[in-house]
Amino acid sequence: MKTEIGRIISGSLTDGLTMRITAGADLEAIKTGKFLSIKGNRHRFFSLITDLSLAVTNPDILLFPPGPEEKLLNELLQQRDIYATAILKPMLMLGSDQQPVPVKTIPPHFAPVFEADAKEVALIFGDEKDASKKFFNIGVPLDMQTPVCLNLERLTERSNGIFGKTGTGKTFLTRLILAGLIKNEKAVNVIFDMHSEYGLQARKEGKEQSFVKGLKTLFNDKVVIFSLDPDSTRRRGGSPDVEIILPYQAIQVEDILSLQSELNLHATAMEAAYLIVAKYKHEWLSTLLAQGENLKEFANSIGAHPESIAALYRKLKRLERLPFFTNAAVGAHKDHSVIDQMMEYIDKGINIIIEFGNYTSTFIYLLIANMITRRIHKNYIAKTERFLGSQKASDEPKKLMITIEEAHKFLNPQAAKQTIFGIIAREMRKYYVSLLVVDQRPSGIDEEILSQIGTKIVAQLNDEKDIQAVLTGVAGAHNLRSILASLDSKKQALLLGHAVTMPVVVQTREYGEDFYRAMADTVSKKQIDELVKELF
Ligand SMILES: Nc1ncnc2c1ncn2[C@@H]1O[C@H](COP(=O)(O)OP(=O)(O)OP(=O)(O)O)[C@@H](O)[C@H]1O
Ligand SMILES: [Mg+2]
Numbered sequence: 253m254k255t256e257i258g259r260i261i262s263g264s265l266t267d268g269l270t271m272r273i274t275a276g277a278d279l280e281a282i283k284t285g286k287f288l289s290i291k292g293n294r295h296r297f298f299s300l301i302t303d304l305s306l307a308v309t310n311p312d313i314l315l316f317p318p319g320p321e322e323k324l325l326n327e328l329l330q331q332r333d334i335y336a337t338a339i340l341k342p343m344l345m346l347g348s349d350q351q352p353v354p355v356k357t358i359p360p361h362f363a364p365v366f367e368a369d370a371k372e373v374a375l376i377f378g379d380e381k382d383a384s385k386k387f388f389n390i391g392v393p394l395d396m397q398t399p400v401c402l403n404l405e406r407l408t409e410r411s412n413g414i415f416g417k418t419g420t421g422k423t424f425l426t427r428l429i430l431a432g433l434i435k436n437e438k439a440v441n442v443i444f445d446m447h448s449e450y451g452l453q454a455r456k457e458g459k460e461q462s463f464v465k466g467l468k469t470l471f472n473d474k475v476v477i478f479s480l481d482p483d484s485t486r487r488r489g490g491s492p493d494v495e496i497i498l499p500y501q502a503i504q505v506e507d508i509l510s511l512q513s514e515l516n517l518h519a520t521a522m523e524a525a526y527l528i529v530a531k532y533k534h535e536w537l538s539t540l541l542a543q544g545e546n547l548k549e550f551a552n553s554i555g556a557h558p559e560s561i562a563a564l565y566r567k568l569k570r571l572e573r574l575p576f577f578t579n580a581a582v583g584a585h586k587d588h589s590v591i592d593q594m595m596e597y598i599d600k601g602i603n604i605i606i607e608f609g610n611y612t613s614t615f616i617y618l619l620i621a622n623m624i625t626r627r628i629h630k631n632y633i634a635k636t637e638r639f640l641g642s643q644k645a646s647d648e649p650k651k652l653m654i655t656i657e658e659a660h661k662f663l664n665p666q667a668a669k670q671t672i673f674g675i676i677a678r679e680m681r682k683y684y685v686s687l688l689v690v691d692q693r694p695s696g697i698d699e700e701i702l703s704q705i706g707t708k709i710v711a712q713l714n715d716e717k718d719i720q721a722v723l724t725g726v727a728g729a730h731n732l733r734s735i736l737a738s739l740d741s742k743k744q745a746l747l748l749g750h751a752v753t754m755p756v757v758v759q760t761r762e763y764g765e766d767f768y769r770a771m772a773d774t775v776s777k778k779q780i781d782e783l784v785k786e787l788f
Pocket of ligand 1: 417419424761
């Protein structure tokens with residue numbers, strides 16, 4: 253028998269319903285973000301608590317509050333005159349046909365409210381055991397045990413965002429979701445792994461130093477590591493599948509555009525870059541870097557402003573110190589470039605982690621991510637067009653999801669207009685490519701891009717601007733605001749958008765031994781081999 257938590261006494265569809273909490277209920281166990289079910293006459297209304305308050309039937313009572321020793325008076329008051337209320341925001345309702353539909357009506361006065369049960373949670377969010385393999389357990393509602401699932405198929409239909417201030421568990425959440433996508437083969441992933449936290453292992457903060465397994469360790473056959481810093485990968489006990497070497501010729505002015513604010517480059521410097529390209533094509537960068545003393549004459553020869561050329565030269569000169577860039581002639585790397593190798597893996601459905609090792613500067617991260625993504629995207633446009641032409645199922649490209657951290661650096665209003673990541677976010681995976689953006693400062697992301705994000709997973713945020721940013725374009729945002737503000741500082745998140753049937757707060761699934769077991773195939777190949785040996 254479910255225990256009643258309270259009854260609805262007033263409220264409205266837009267502002268939420270007021271529940272009077274049952275006398276004697278453990279008030280301090282009822283928290284904002286809690287997932288409740290209101291039993292109307294014909295519908296069940298699934299709601300989240302967005303606010304809590306204290307009330308009295310008669311204000312005079314407050315003039316003479318009982319002392320702690322007046323136990324009897326206290327008890328009497330609690331039975332009738334003093335009580336607590338909660339605001340419940342209904343997010344979804346279920347009719348007798350058990351189909352979830354948007355809330356268009358309200359329950360009557362005194363409708364009873366219960367904690368949602370396991371069956372209801374599974375009905376709403378899907379069940380991981382479903383044969384379609386599209387549901388992935390991401391955590392449990394507050395103070396409950398039944399898993400809330402993300403619909404992975406819907407997740408891959410749009411670009412998505414994982415937000416939260418530092419240390420809230422964004423990277424852990426991202427790794428969980430990527431593991432789900434890899435295990436259930438719902439998308440191929442390219443992960444720009446700035447801090448080497450996705451591949452082999454990652455540090456887990458806590459009382460004592462410990463490590464968790466990375467995606468390569470969990471899914472050896474389905475993941476390859478491309479490394480900019482192979483020595484660093486080796487030091488961590490792995491070996492990269494591919495060492496990244498890129499020719500200068502692969503750098504286009506568009507890739508530098510995204511670095512404009514990072515390098516403090518003036519727009520005129522970019523114009524100068526285009527002038528070099530007009531004359532030297534692919535060799536623009538190697539030609540510029542070879543100038544040294546002759547910058548002034550060089551500027552004159554292409555009709556650029558000498559100061560702009562000098563600035564460009566000064567800022568880009570640092571590329572020469574990076575060992576993963578070579579100044580080889582175009583032909584030398586054309587035949588089998590690193591990016592061609594990536595495309596081959598992607599075609600086979602193998603996921604790619606790009607490790608930056610000790611090259612953790614934003615400059616390098618932005619440049620490399622732009623270069624690689626631009627090429628992959630171009631390739632995907634060609635694939636999509638081929639598929640649209642032939643309409644053969646075998647030509648349909650695999651869905652690709654690109655994960656970037658520090659997303660506001662790629663998608664701030666200035667960069668979003670010009671760079672490849674802005675293009676991908678806006679075109680809504682017309683070409684089968686979408687983004688998974690991870691960021692601690694969502695207010696830095698262009699508003700239009702934010703509004704295109706399909707599913708948002710939001711851990712604690714304190715900054716008012718950031719809260720506002722993640723809630724732009726969300727219906728009933730003012731109700732969710734208080735929930736966001738009261739999340740724990742770790743391992744809790746509000747899920748909302750395309751991949752969840754209704755907004756819900758979860759306690760994130762623990763990334764540890766149980767999770768590794770769940771990700772391993774029920775019977776591994778090794779176990780089968782052993783069984784076969786035993787039998788024959
Ligand atoms: N699902 C989880 N399972 C186990 N531990 C977790 C989980 N989520 C978070 N943690 C703990 O919280 C710590 C911080 O998480 P994480 O590194 O993902 O934060 P972050 O939001 O990415 O921080 P930053 O912005 O600094 O990158 C982890 O080291 C781990 O100890
Ligand atoms: Mg992180």
